Amino acid sequence: MANEILKRLLRRLFNRQFRPSDVAQQVVGGFLLAGPFVVTEEVWDLARAMNNVQWAIIIAIVFAIGWGALYRADNDRDIDEETEVVGIPFRFLLLMVVSYGSVLTLALAFAAPETFGAGPVQTAKAVSIGAVFSVVGAATADSLF
Numbered sequence: 001m002a003n004e005i006l007k008r009l010l011r012r013l014f015n016r017q018f019r020p021s022d023v024a025q026q027v028v029g030g031f032l033l034a035g036p037f038v039v040t041e042e043v044w045d046l047a048r049a050m051n052n053v054q055w056a057i058i059i060a061i062v063f064a065i066g067w068g069a070l071y072r073a074d075n076d077r078d079i080d081e082e083t084e085v086v087g088i089p090f091r092f093l094l095l096m097v098v099s100y101g102s103v104l105t106l107a108l109a110f111a112a113p114e115t116f117g118a119g120p121v122q123t124a125k126a127v128s129i130g131a132v133f134s135v136v137g138a139a140t141a142d143s144l145f
Contacts, residue, residue, distance in 0.1 A: 030134040030138035044122070047123075055128060
């Protein structure tokens with residue numbers, strides 16, 4: 001029963017236009033461009049100096065790059081055909097999860113917060129800085145392949 005419900009949910013979320021292989025492409029692209037920024041001391045210094053307004057601007061930039069790359073730069077993609085979750089395209093939601101998640105995963109795997117003496121807020125800010133580059137890689141890989 002639960003297996004059948006999961007299958008139906010996955011069929012609804014993934015369709016002809018968006019397949020699990022697209023998510024795999026996003027992950028590869030996101031990790032590829034996130035790596036160098038996770039281990040760079042300057043990124044962690046910038047995060048330390050960044051105020052909350054600047055942080056909000058960085059988050060807005062990540063979302064704008066992702067949206068623009070998925071729905072403005074790719075003329076073959078019709079947003080009206082996308083599966084939505086609470087009114088937001090599922091592909092876009094996963095792009096944001098991949099963009100921020102790949103940076104966070106690498107930061108934790110490399111022990112970057114401990115290495116650079118960062119607390120949770122500074123880590124979140126550094127992850128947001130890395131996500132600017134990660135979203136470019138993830139969206140590009142999704143759009144090109």
